[in-house]
Amino acid sequence: MGNPGDRYGSTRHNVGFRTVEVLAGRYRQAFKKPLLKSYLITRVDRGAGKLFLVKPLTYMNNSGAVFPDILARTGSDLHSILVVCDTMDLPVGQCRLKRSGSAGGQKGLISIIRRLGREDFPRLYIGIGRPNRRRDVVDYVLSEPRGREAELLEEAVYAAADGVIRLMDEGLERTMNVFNRKIEDD
Numbered sequence: 001m002g003n004p005g006d007r008y009g010s011t012r013h014n015v016g017f018r019t020v021e022v023l024a025g026r027y028r029q030a031f032k033k034p035l036l037k038s039y040l041i042t043r044v045d046r047g048a049g050k051l052f053l054v055k056p057l058t059y060m061n062n063s064g065a066v067f068p069d070i071l072a073r074t075g076s077d078l079h080s081i082l083v084v085c086d087t088m089d090l091p092v093g094q095c096r097l098k099r100s101g102s103a104g105g106q107k108g109l110i111s112i113i114r115r116l117g118r119e120d121f122p123r124l125y126i127g128i129g130r131p132n133r134r135r136d137v138v139d140y141v142l143s144e145p146r147g148r149e150a151e152l153l154e155e156a157v158y159a160a161a162d163g164v165i166r167l168m169d170e171g172l173e174r175t176m177n178v179f180n181r182k183i184e185d186d
Contacts, residue, residue, distance in 0.1 A: 001085040001108040003142075004057045012128040013060055013141040015157055016084040019126070020053040022161040031055060034073070039066045041073075051168060052076070063108040064115030078116065082167065083123040084160060085109060086141065090127025093152030095160050097124050097167070097176045122172060124163060126156045 002008065002017030009017075024031060024042050031040035031053070038058050044051040052074045056066045071077070085108055090096055100120040103109035113119050129149075131140035145153055167175040 001056065001060055001063045001083060003059050004055070008142065010144045011142050012145055012153070013086055015086045015126040015128065015153060015160075017055050018157045019084045019124075019160045019164070020055060022157055023051070023164060024053050026161070029053070033057070037066070037069060039070065041070070046168060049168060050074075051164075060108040060111075062111055064111035064113070067112055067115055078118060078121045081121055082164060083109065083112065083121065084164070085123065085125060086128045087125040088128055088130045088137075088141075090125055090129075092127055092129040092145070092149050093156040094127040095125065095156055095163065095179070096127075097163060097172075097179050098122065099172060099176070122167075124160055126153070126160055128153065 002014035003011070008014050023044070027044040029042040029044055031042045033040050038056065040055040040057065042053050044053065052070075054066070054070055056063045058065045067081075071081070085106060087096075087104065087106060089104055099122055101123070102119060103113055109123070112121075128141065128145075131137060144150070163175060163179045166179060170178075
């Protein structure tokens, strides 16, 4: 998940978009906007199956609006999707793969859960840390990280992309066991 447009491209809130962009780049795929739809999509064919990469154009807080159409278009069910998004509940650059769960205050996830009426879909969180007490949360998530923080987030985006491929190849349980432990051990 993320926000469309150059203004948001490098912000903390867009680590989900950057992850799918990395994946599309690895497979030399370009995103296309279906006619009259509010998302960009591309498909990667791999031995392990098809991977659809999607970037909602509805802005983060309304991400759920596109999910019914995406599920119908791709023939996917709720358990075969993976939402990649930021979270302030993890330190900067730490990733966590989860089978399901609440939205944890992440407004994009709140939108998806409301639209689908369920919480039981996998998600891959990329930690962006929390702002200091004097800084507004919205300003923090919509600003660009600098220095070491930017480096850590870039590394996390690539680690998340690797996690998506591992998920396709090895399944959710095995990927969670290896991926989550690897991140904790680092």
